[in-house]
Amino acid sequence: MAEPSLLLKQEDGRTVIIASGNWTHDHVVLPKTPEIPADALLVLDGTRIEGLGTTGAYRLMNTLHDAGVSPERLELRGIPSSVLPIWNLVAQNYTQAHGVIEKKSTGLLYRFGVGAVSTLRHMAGVANFVGRLSIEMFRLLEKPSSFRYREFVAQMEAIFIYAIPIAMAMIFLLGLVFAYLMGVQAQKFGANIYVVDGVSAAVLRELSPVIVAILVAGRTGAAITAQLGTMKVNEEIDALSILGLSPYAVLVLPRILALFFALPLLVFLGDLAGLLGGMVVSKTQLGLEYSQYWDRLDSVLKMKTFWVGISKAPIFAIFIGLIACRMGMTVARDARSVGEHTTSTVVQSIVAVIVLNAIFAIVFVNLDI
C-alpha cells in the first residue's frame, strides 16, 4: 500500500491539497508539508486516499494545522464515503486532543508540603487505628466468648508452626558463625571455654530476638498486608462490616494476638538452635566436649539473660502486627497499592524492630539489667 503523501495544485485561483495513499498508523512516515499561502482558498481533495484511520486523519489534520490551516477552512472534496465519517468524527474532537501537553511542575516547597501533610495524615491514621483496636480490645475483655478462636488458631499455624524450621535454621547458623569467630580469637588466649559465655549471651539477648523478629516482619508482615489488602480490593472487608462484624475483631485482633504469642515462642526455639550451633563449633573447632559446654552454660548463663531477650519479642510482635494490619487495611482499590503497602510494611517493621531494640538496650543498661 502506498505511503501517504500531500500535493499542492493551483486550480481556478484556489489551492487544492491532494492527499493520497494510506493514512493509517502502520504508515507513519509523514509527507513533507507543502508551503501553503496564508489566505488561500483551500480544497482538500481526497479522491486518492486509499485508507484512513483515526490516527491518519488526526495526523493529516495536524499537518494542515501546522501549515496554518484549520479544519473549518477546508472545503472537502472526493473523500471516499467509507472514510468520511471517520474524518468528521476526528474533526469534531480535534481541538480536544491537540494542544499543549502540560507537564506538572512541582517545586521543592510544594513537595515539602505534600510530604509534611502526608506524614501528619499517616500519624493521625496510626492514632485512629490504635484507638479503634483498643476499643475492640475492651469489647473483647467484656465478652471474651466473642473471640475468633478459629482465626487465631489458623494464624498461629501460619505464623508460628510453619516458621519453626526457617527460624531455627537461621539462628542455628548464626550461633555457629558467632561461636566460630569468637573461637578464633579466644584460642589465641587459651580461653576456649569463654566462647560459651559469649555465645549464650549474644544469642539469647540479641541475635535470636532481633533476627527472628526481622524474619517474621518479612515473612508474616508481608503476608498479612497482602492478604488484608487483597480482601480490601475485593470489597470483602466492606462485606464483613455489612454483616455486622467488625473487621478489626475478625481479622486484625486475631492476627496481632497470634503474633504476640508466636514471636516469643519462635525466639525461644531460636535460642535453643543458636546454643546448639555454638555447641557444634565448640566441639569441632575448640575441642570442648558437649558435657563441658553444658556445664559451663549451666554455671554462667543466668535466667535474666534469657528473660531480657524473650521479653522484647512481644513488643516487636505488637509493632509488626500493628504496622502490617494498618497497611493492609489502608490499601487503595488497585493492584499497585497492594504492592506498595506490602513493601512499606516490611521496611517499616524492620526499622521498628531495630529502633526498638536500640531503645531496649539503652533502657536495660541504665536499669543495670
Add this chain to the structure above:
Amino acid sequence: MSEPVIEVSNIVTRLSGSLIHDGVSFNVARGEVTALIGGSGTGKSVLLKEIIGLIRPQSGSIKLFGEDVWAANDVKLMGLRKRFGVLFQDGALFSSLTVEQNVAAPLHEHTSLSPRECIELARLKIALVGLPATARSKMPSELSGGMRKRAALARALALDPELLFLDEPTSGLDPISARAFDHLIRILSNSLGLTVFLVTHDLDTLLSMVNRIVVLARGKVLGQGTVEDLRKIDDPWLQDYFSARFVEEHA
C-alpha cells in the same frame, strides 16, 4: 459478500471434565454487529476467550480475517491481535497508569509514533468515547463504572481495529448509562466501520443495536438471526427470555 471476519466451526470445549461446547459453529460478516446470548453457564465468555486466543478449545477451528487463531504462530497471532480490540467486562484498565497512559499504551507498544503523538491520539480517543478532559489524568480507581468502561473502550479503539469484541458491555451500568453506552458503540462502529461481536444479557442492547444474534444453549448454537427470527424458535429458555421483555413492554 466478502469472506466472514469471524468463522467459528465445530468448537468442542471441555473444562475440568464438563462439556461446555459440543460443536459450536457460526460466522460473523464484516460490518455486522453480532451478539452472543445464552443462559449463565452456557460458556459465552469461554467462547469469547477462545475466539480472541486466550483459551484453547479441545477441537474445532476459529478463524479471524481468514487466519486460524489456534494454528497461527506468535508473530501472526500478534498481527491478528493488532487488528482487533477487546473491551473486558470490568474494563481491565492498568491500575498503575492514568487513563491517558492506558489509552496510549497500545500506541506506544505497536506503532512508531512519537510519545507526544501517542498522547495526543490517546486524547483524541478519550474525546471520541465522550469522556471529559478532566478524566485524562485520573487513575482508573478514581473513575465510576461507566467512565471505566468508556476509558477501556478508548483503549480498545487505540489501534483503529477493524473488529471489536465486547464482554457484557452494559453490565454493572444503570439503564441510562447503559443506553448511552450502546448509543456510543453504535455511533463509533458506524463511523469507524467496525465489526462488533458482543456477549450480553441486556435485551435493550439486543433490540437497539444488534443486527444478528447467536443463541448458545446446551453446548450448541440453538439458533441465529434477528430478534424476530429467534422469537419463533420453540425453546423454553428463549421464550422466557423474550417474554420477560414482552410483559415489560405491554404492562
